[in-house]
Amino acid sequence: MTLAFPPQTSQPQSLPPGLQPQGWLRYLSFSLDHKVIGLQYMVTGFFFYLVGGALAGVIRVELLSPISDFVPRETYNEMLTLHGTVMIFLWIVPVVNGAFGNYLIPFYVGARDMAFPRLNAVAFWMIPPAGFLLIASYFIAGAAQSGWTAYPPLSLTTPAAGQVVWILSVLLLGGSSIFGGINFIATILKLRRPGLKMMQLPMYCWAMLGTSFLVVLATPVLAGTLVLLSFDIIAHTGFFNPALGGNAVVYQHLFWFYSHPAVYIMVLPAFGLVSEILPVHARKPLFGYTTMVYSILGIVFLGLIVWAHHMFTSGTPPWMRLFFTIATAFIAVPTGIKFFNWLATLWGGKIALNSAMLFSCAFIVHFVFGGITGVALAQVPFDIHVHDTYFVVGHFHYIVYGGTVFVVFGSIYHWFPKFTGRMLNEHLGRLHFALTFIGFNLCFAPQHWLGLNGMPRRVAEYDPQFTMLNQVSSVGALLMAISTLPFLINVAWSAFAGPVAGDNPWRALTPEWLTSSPPPVENWIGPAPLVTHPYGYGVAEDQIDLKSTTGQQLWSRGR
Amino acid sequence: MAALTPRPEPSSSAAAVATETLTSATVAASIVESPASLPAEEDEEGHRDVRMFGLTTFLVADGMTFAGFFAAYLTFRAVNPLPLGAIYELELVLPTINTALLVASSFTFHRAASELKQDRPSAFRRWLLLTAALGVAFLAGQMVEYFSLPFGLTDNLYASTFYALTGFHGLHVSLGAMMILIVWWQARKPGHFTPEHHFGVEAAELYWHFVDVIWLILFGILYIL
Numbered sequence: 001m002t003l004a005f006p007p008q009t010s011q012p013q014s015l016p017p018g019l020q021p022q023g024w025l026r027y028l029s030f031s032l033d034h035k036v037i038g039l040q041y042m043v044t045g046f047f048f049y050l051v052g053g054a055l056a057g058v059i060r061v062e063l064l065s066p067i068s069d070f071v072p073r074e075t076y077n078e079m080l081t082l083h084g085t086v087m088i089f090l091w092i093v094p095v096v097n098g099a100f101g102n103y104l105i106p107f108y109v110g111a112r113d114m115a116f117p118r119l120n121a122v123a124f125w126m127i128p129p130a131g132f133l134l135i136a137s138y139f140i141a142g143a144a145q146s147g148w149t150a151y152p153p154l155s156l157t158t159p160a161a162g163q164v165v166w167i168l169s170v171l172l173l174g175g176s177s178i179f180g181g182i183n184f185i186a187t188i189l190k191l192r193r194p195g196l197k198m199m200q201l202p203m204y205c206w207a208m209l210g211t212s213f214l215v216v217l218a219t220p221v222l223a224g225t226l227v228l229l230s231f232d233i234i235a236h237t238g239f240f241n242p243a244l245g246g247n248a249v250v251y252q253h254l255f256w257f258y259s260h261p262a263v264y265i266m267v268l269p270a271f272g273l274v275s276e277i278l279p280v281h282a283r284k285p286l287f288g289y290t291t292m293v294y295s296i297l298g299i300v301f302l303g304l305i306v307w308a309h310h311m312f313t314s315g316t317p318p319w320m321r322l323f324f325t326i327a328t329a330f331i332a333v334p335t336g337i338k339f340f341n342w343l344a345t346l347w348g349g350k351i352a353l354n355s356a357m358l359f360s361c362a363f364i365v366h367f368v369f370g371g372i373t374g375v376a377l378a379q380v381p382f383d384i385h386v387h388d389t390y391f392v393v394g395h396f397h398y399i400v401y402g403g404t405v406f407v408v409f410g411s412i413y414h415w416f417p418k419f420t421g422r423m424l425n426e427h428l429g430r431l432h433f434a435l436t437f438i439g440f441n442l443c444f445a446p447q448h449w450l451g452l453n454g455m456p457r458r459v460a461e462y463d464p465q466f467t468m469l470n471q472v473s474s475v476g477a478l479l480m481a482i483s484t485l486p487f488l489i490n491v492a493w494s495a496f497a498g499p500v501a502g503d504n505p506w507r508a509l510t511p512e513w514l515t516s517s518p519p520p521v522e523n524w525i526g527p528a529p530l531v532t533h534p535y536g537y538g539v540a541e542d543q544i545d546l547k548s549t550t551g552q553q554l555w556s557r558g559r
Numbered sequence: 560m561a562a563l564t565p566r567p568e569p570s571s572s573a574a575a576v577a578t579e580t581l582t583s584a585t586v587a588a589s590i591v592e593s594p595a596s597l598p599a600e601e602d603e604e605g606h607r608d609v610r611m612f613g614l615t616t617f618l619v620a621d622g623m624t625f626a627g628f629f630a631a632y633l634t635f636r637a638v639n640p641l642p643l644g645a646i647y648e649l650e651l652v653l654p655t656i657n658t659a660l661l662v663a664s665s666f667t668f669h670r671a672a673s674e675l676k677q678d679r680p681s682a683f684r685r686w687l688l689l690t691a692a693l694g695v696a697f698l699a700g701q702m703v704e705y706f707s708l709p710f711g712l713t714d715n716l717y718a719s720t721f722y723a724l725t726g727f728h729g730l731h732v733s734l735g736a737m738m739i740l741i742v743w744w745q746a747r748k749p750g751h752f753t754p755e756h757h758f759g760v761e762a763a764e765l766y767w768h769f770v771d772v773i774w775l776i777l778f779g780i781l782y783i784l
Binding site for chain 1: 586588607609610612613616617619620622623624625627628630631635638639645681712713714715719720723727761
């Protein structure tokens with residue numbers, strides 16, 4: 001047993017000259033450093049977030065009035081297709097998996113880098129071409145118009161060129177995601193520092209392990225399905241074309257076999273990130289570590305067998321409805337466990353209500369709301385009523401925006417000091433939070449009412465009785481657009497002129513804080529620390545003299 | 560109430576973390592393994608060789624693509640009857656020979672690998688070449704079958720599915736045969752693959768067995784079922 005000291009904060013050891021670019025240039029290079037790749041994912045993802053937000057802006061302006069008067073209807077369809085695809089495949093999945101996963105996982109397992117650094121860089125560099133391909137399709141031949149689900153026969157009757165480019169782009173992004181998933185599984189299972197046990201890993205590792213299982217098991221099915229769909233479009237085969245004897249419902253099954261787990265691919269990492277943030281700022285151990293782990297694994301398993309609850313109006317037989325309703329309702333159990341564990345983590349804690357914490361707490365509220373509407377949607381009689389209405393849009397955005405995107409912002413406030421060595425401005429952060437929180441709820445809460453009263457989704461025109469609430473929703477969207485300004489100003493200013501953060505401004509115990517900010521190339525000077533109690537806040541406090549406790553006593557390291 | 564915005568002292572790294580709420584020495588009381596107990600497969604740079612693990616994970620993903628296709632095909636079989644007048648007939652002789660060729664190639668590859676492990680490089684290369692030849696013969700047999708079939712890609716749902724499934728598998732066989740030939744070419748240099756270190760051979764072998772197993776499932780559901 002060795003009591004040791006936090007790693008030195010001397011200058012990073014530089015690699016042999018010419019091997020990797022230094023300075024800001026490495027962010028534009030085929031860098032193999034997991035931290036560089038993580039930030040590459042982050043910045044690229046945020047760029048596409050702004051693109052997707054602008055597309056959402058077009059949708060909300062169009063819906064200010066009940067008639068189609070802002071853009072042509074075809075353009076509206078292109079906007080909503082691109083909005084969904086960009087936000088899911090280019091912003092949320094890459095950022096919540098690729099960005100934070102690449103940055104944090106090697107620290108958490110005590111490794112110098114990911115298991116396959118080159119594959120990691122390849123996975124990242126598949127994303128910008130795919131994204132630009134997708135956006136370019138709008139300018140060249142018109143983008144896809146069949147929504148992010150690309151259901152046939154709709155996707156077979158809308159203009160072919162945009163749809164084929166859409167398929168190509170999603171295949172590239174899916175490949176990138178699979179490579180990332182393989183890398184995470186190998187890193188977490190095989191690259192752990194000797195002595196570090198699975199049940200000692202920070203919760204984000206478990207979340208990423210579960211997510212990566214889903215990526216590896218489900219994404220290839222989508223890829224195969226989209227290849228068949230492209231044959232239907234290009235070669236006029238009839239896999240999913242009822243006019244040629246095919247079966248469109250099979251496409252829906254295969255699509256949702258990926259795309260329901262995709263929701264967990266988007267939200268499980270957010271569960272993990274929030275489980276890192278809450279204990280630090282509440283100064284308490286994460287409540288119920290073991291149940292958290294098993295609920296993640298439970299969500300992974302159940303997430304793979306609930307897909308047909310998206311298809312209750314697709315002529316699914318009764319036994320299928322029954323099975324998928326029950327299986328979906330079961331998911332409320334592990335997610336409920338996680339929810340109560342987060343509450344119990346906060347309970348009686350010494351809470352610092354800073355920006356990271358505000359976003360995380362808002363996540364809990366939104367996620368519970370979205371989770372309850374989700375359980376409601378899994379009930380066949382209710383689902384048949386609100387299927388394809390704005391209720392679904394509201395539910396989905398409560399999970400994916402109110403859930404995941406809030407966590408992404410909270411995580412940026414939490415880890416920015418580690419990324420850059422400087423603190424973000426707290427006042428701008430709170431302004432950002434207030435605008436996002438009010439804007440988000442103003443935008444998406446009324447959509448539940450709209451859907452319950454029968455407003456269908458994916459329409460440019462609607463019944464005039466819905467005008468008022470659509471305008472409220474658009475005002476909320478405007479607030480959300482404005483909310484990015486304080487954030488962008490904050491990040492741009494703080495990265496260069498923010499107060500110096502030091503190694504561990506939050507006094508956190510997880511391993512990424514036990515090195516300099518930003519960390520050196522191979523993460524630690526000297527051996528990696530062995531952190532066996534990543535959430536040991538306030539453990540046995542009466543047994544030690546806090547005043548004499550120094551950082552040296554908090555970590556042990558191998559020789 | 561804790562400070563809302565921490566104002567860390569820039570000078571301190573260790574002291575900044577040791578403030579009021581921080582924790583106990585029990586956190587630090589952790590068991591540290593000595594470097595002597597490092598896993599055997601760790602190389603001199605401290606990197607474990609996890610390439611086979613990564614490849615296996617990839618093959619799970621690849622297998623899921625096939626699983627999706629199989630599920631689609633079986634669902635078509637269950638709910639989409641062949642339209643009246645549509646032609647969809649498969650003959651069994653050639654595919655059975657093909658199956659035998661592919662299964663045999665798995666054994667020849669295994670034989671090649673064990674020759675390498677017993678340090679007989681020339682026998683290793685001979686068996687490897689035979690494996691590649693069997694793979695190419697399989698592809699040629701597939702070609703002959705394609706040209707002799709009475710239906711084309713877009714004739715009907717079953718025809719499309721047949722070509723999609725066998726074509727996707729044929730793509731895998733082609734890639735596998737190329738891998739074998741690359742390994743065969745690399746092995747011309749003595750010492751490129753040693754009896755102990757031959758990741759390229761192991762990877763190609765695992766991939767080849769995978770392709771073989773997929774074919775057996777494919778053969779079962781396409782031709783026999």
